[in-house]
Amino acid sequence: MSTYRVLVSDPISEKGVEALRSSPEISVDVNTGLKPDELLKIIGDYHGLVVRSETKVTPAVFAAAKNLKAIGRAGVGVDNIDRSAATDHGVVVMNTPSGNTISTAEHAFALMLALARNVGQAHTSMISGRWDRKTLQGVEMFGKRLAILGMGRIGTEFAKRAQAFGITVVAYDPFLTAARAQSLKVELAETPDIALAGADLVTLHVPLTPETQHIINADRIKLLNKGALVVNCARGGLVDEVAVKESLDAGHLGGIALDVYEVEPPPADFPLFGAKKAVFTPHLGASTAEAQENVGIEVAHQVKNFLTTGAIVNAVNMPNLDSRTLESVGPYLDLADSLGKLLSKIAPAQCDAIRVSYLGPVSELDTELITRKVLTGYLAAAHHEAQVNLVNAPAIAKAHGLRVSESTAALATNCTELIEVSAIKGEEVCTVAGTFFGKSARIVHIAGHYVEVNPTGKFLFVENDDRPGIVGTIGTSLGGASVNIANMALSRDLPNKKAVTVIEVDTEPSAELLETLRATPGIIRVLSFEL
Template sequence: MATKRILVSDPISEKGVALLADHPELEVDVNTGLAPEELLKIIPQYDGLIVRSQTTATAEVIEAATKLKAIGRAGVGVDNIDRDAATNNGVVVMNTPTGNTISTAEHAFSLLLSLARHIPQAHGSILAGRWDRKKYQGTEVNGKRLAVIGMGRIGAEFAKRAQAFGMTVVAYDPFLSAARAEALKVELAETVDQALTGADCVTLHVPMTPDTKHIINADRIELLNKGALIVNCARGGLIDEVALAAAVKSGRIGGAALDVFENEPPTLDQAVFDSDERIIFTPHLGASTNEAQENVGIQVAEQLRDFFTQGAITNAVNMPSLDAKTAEEIGDYLELATSLGKLLSKLAPHQPDSLRVTYYGAVSELETSAITRTALTGYLTASRQEGQVNLVNCAAIAKSMGLQITESTSAEEADFTELIKAEIVKGDEVYTVAGTFVGSAPRIVNIEGQAVETAIKGNFIIVKNDDRPGIVGTVGTVLADKEINISNMSLSRNKDLGYAVNVIQLDSAADESVINLLTEAPGILAVTAVEL
């Protein structure tokens, strides 16, 4: 085997470097602090690149790296890597999403305890020459009700620590099943509002998406018990900082701890910095422990070692684990499966028991496991957390949430020569979407058991309404008033149950105001905006 050269351009664990150097077929160069022009000059020599957050692997760098086959990110975020350029140039991008789990959970819990006992403020008073014992009387967390919003790895570790301190834990996560919640010994909330209602403490562990932006706002703050404490070590923007500052000033909220901010680094004119000591801050330190940095350094080294010595791909964020022959056979189906999964994420009940995918006709004769994983990836990606969901890690993420995945083929006759049906099952509820090919074009042909026909890409609203005259006109009027053009419409009626499903493709996305207007219209049962 020819020697492969790996450049470590940001500092990582010495054990990680040694792990790579121990393999004679790998040559490792540690060259940190490179200026962009210096990196551009030397990158053509290397087959692999290891970075943290300092090095930016731009499209220019990747295109100059004519030998590059893999980039390893020692950490979760890959914003400093141009993934499109990497994919286009055949470069695998791998991250290390599990290395900082304990560190972040511990930091978040430390902030909760610091809030409860006013530790930073009391420390500052001593240094200022004061002895403010009465001013900084704290509260116990024992017996308090904790809302954990997001029960991925970090949320689950936080919950364990809270339970050890005698807290009652209620958790919300759209992918957390009842069985998994029972195993974690947490109360399962079906909505964010349900989790927050009556909570004494809140901790956030969700990604920053359009659905989670300002997930804690003025209205939801009112659901908390007076004097509640809020911790955010996840992503800036999850909390409406202006609403939080106002609630702290008024005494509605007892205090908050922020490790992340809407703008980083923050500026002191932001509202949260005028809070009379009751909001405490750290500069994005969640993953900043010796152990976490050691872990991610070792993990990224192991991943590049295995890639170059065994051909293994672990935690890839930009490509599936497929050989060339299989990828060619099923390539046309992957895009369809992704859209089916994303549709289910928006339309089906949250916190399901299982996702099942059934194949009919010609597609059932192919290697369908990657198609199923693609549907699962689409389902999880819509609002998933803690790193990129992909074909490699989607099954592990589903398992951690207690979501069972089943795949089957059927000999039953379908309405099409081939069909992919994806279903979410929650108790006795089953929510179905299905797709096929009309000619060579992938199409969605079933939503909630209703026959439709629509494209798999674009901006859509899906309207469920009473089956009576005038509804389509009402929808059209609202869209016209907002200057949103309809590019396609597919209407399906269920005469027996008295409702219709209308899938409307739009030239531009419908914002929240449009959805609210439609939802409030007479005869409209539900409206969901979906971008595929």
């Protein structure tokens, strides 16, 4: 019997479905065209969901999807998936940004060429029996100045094609470095306005966010040279369609080519349909046989690999966790989980903040996943969140008002590397820390005491006055209750002050035994827990 069930609710390539079914651990149901209420009735049976743009994955869907672990979007945009709800429910959302890169770049470039040479209008004229050579005079691309907003995969591919046509490229992207711009042979603009100023051509390749909505508006259209051409194959809403119509009518903007729209499909009275120089296509950027097959196969492997191995690639709500990352940070994840669980047991309740510090080689890794694993351990034990995982741990911490921070500074130690986790409540700080001796993980610091403890197992944590006889009393009590000691670590801060005893046991102590120990003179605190 298969371990995981995956629902494919939108059409993907047959090779993608075959890739999912290639794993004996996964059973696949292809059920497309579901109405919202139909999806709600069945989604609770599935661990994975594969969609394109038709299926709307709403908060109601997540509430009903009790077993859902991953959603794969065969495409780039995830506007149809409520990412906040996905994160709150601990569901990884992955897209396929590379599968349709060439397809979309080529389509955008085709639209720009069609716009420059009036291909659409010429075709309509010809089949109407006219021969409008003079009225359909176009413009050359050579020597023009092109503004690219967004230099990800698609923007980069567009730039290569533009340069082959002798076009000067200026690019804006908040993550584009000067070195990367130089290697791509494009002029780097610090703001969208700088990129657009004096441009003859514009192409958009940015996501739709509150910051990018109407990134092409009335004010920015005025920055363009008269007769400029604008192409949008990215997301509807990037272009202020009303402002574009007004500029076209006024004769400043030279033309518009759209593959995406604020409302899809656009209504019959869409004002730009009456524009003299415009080209429209029905969201065809990724609609090539090659792209459809590529994204189908890519999303299938992403969902399959996540369910069967835990690998995460192209996630939009958490860092990637591919095989290489797993190999580098994997050994630290179990230790981090144990440190989080241990801290939740010994730290004061209702802490204000969690601080995770890294020392040595571990500090050179991508530590975000390790920090998230600390949080999963801490939150699962401290707040009893049954669904806490790597995806939703930061959101749950924020919902609890728990601040989380990272640093590479740690307490003075003889260890070559260290993960130190502190819970902070007002002026009170409780700290635990762990390291590796060779390949063996060890907890080496608990609440101000240096110890050496395995990070897994059943434990008793005893805090007591440092005076003779207490360790013997603890051992006698455990022996009398038939609880065998597997390991023991003792530590004290100063002679005759306070000491701790951390005991690894084979069986969980009974409530009666714990009460007996707590009633023993000199014993301050007794905790029982499993890591």
